[in-house]
Amino acid sequence: SNTLEGRIAVVTAAGQGIGRASALAFAKAGATVWATDINEETLASLSGEAAIHTARLDVTDKDAVSAFFAATGRVDILFNCAGVVHGGTVLDVTEKDLNFAFDLNVRAMIHTIQAALPGMLEHNDGAIINMSSVASSVKGVPNRCAYSLTKAAVIGLTKSVAADYVTRGIRCNAICPGTVESPSLEGRMRAQGNYEEARAAFIARQPMGRLGTAEEIADLAVHLAGATYTTGQAYAIDGGWSI
Numbered sequence: 001s002n003t004l005e006g007r008i009a010v011v012t013a014a015g016q017g018i019g020r021a022s023a024l025a026f027a028k029a030g031a032t033v034w035a036t037d038i039n040e041e042t043l044a045s046l047s048g049e050a051a052i053h054t055a056r057l058d059v060t061d062k063d064a065v066s067a068f069f070a071a072t073g074r075v076d077i078l079f080n081c082a083g084v085v086h087g088g089t090v091l092d093v094t095e096k097d098l099n100f101a102f103d104l105n106v107r108a109m110i111h112t113i114q115a116a117l118p119g120m121l122e123h124n125d126g127a128i129i130n131m132s133s134v135a136s137s138v139k140g141v142p143n144r145c146a147y148s149l150t151k152a153a154v155i156g157l158t159k160s161v162a163a164d165y166v167t168r169g170i171r172c173n174a175i176c177p178g179t180v181e182s183p184s185l186e187g188r189m190r191a192q193g194n195y196e197e198a199r200a201a202f203i204a205r206q207p208m209g210r211l212g213t214a215e216e217i218a219d220l221a222v223h224l225a226g227a228t229y230t231t232g233q234a235y236a237i238d239g240g241w242s243i
């Protein structure tokens with residue numbers, strides 16, 4: 001379909017995983033896409049794609065974020081996909097991890113929204129999609145303290161932006177995935193020592209009996225980019241984890 005024809009989308013963390021799949025899905029739906037990531041090497045794999053521009057952007061660098069949006073001009077769709085997973089309970093969490101989780105999972109989204117929203121307000125139209133997780137205020141998940149508390153903050157940010165700009169053509173929604181195949185999930189499985197056992201444990205917590213795919217999450221991002229009567233919602237897409 002070409003439901004996003006003529007729209008300009010910015011995706012953060014588009015080098016791999018859900019962000020990459022979403023950049024491709026937005027382009028397939030007709031949008032012109034700015035695929036951004038801190039990692040230029042993975043981003044390069046998108047550089048031949050029609051309707052996709054690539055640019056290095058570290059979303060934790062506030063000045064770089066402002067400069068990027070100033071140079072890009074009109075943006076209709078902003079998908080804040082960048083995020084980091086820390087393991088550990090409340091007793092394990094260090095100040096360093098906490099700061100990094102807040103900087104990447106929360107503050108960076110605030111900065112991209114601050115940079116993109118004024119332009120959206122000029123033409124009373126814009127869709128913002130923020131990446132949260134089921135591990136947030138949706139569900140308590142063991143050993144994910146810094147992650148869950150920052151992903152819960154993403155839902156609060158989403159509802160705040162939605163409430164403030166609902167009469168001005170701006171929609172803001174959050175996506176809350178369950179466990180999704182991605183390079184970083186692979187890394188977390190390998191880091192646990194016994195890869196097969198770790199993989200089985202991740203699958204076991206998904207009632208559908210399988211992990212989600214990045215393409216399934218990208219489909220929801222495309223839907224929310226064009227869902228003109230939907231705002232302020234946190235959409236679980238989790239294989240039944242939160243039933």
Ligand code: NAD
Nearest residue numbers: 013015017018038039058059082083133177179180182184
């Ligand atoms: P991933 O974790 O494999 O990739 C993350 C990407 O973020 C990488 O390309 C990396 O280079 C980029 N990145 C890291 N720091 C950055 C920065 N400062 N600026 C810009 N880009 C940066 O991808 P994923 O697993 O698909 O996760 C994407 C998002 O989805 C994250 O916010 C994650 O928390 C969320 N999420 C993932 C899952 C899952 O199971 N995979 C579940 C729920 C939510």
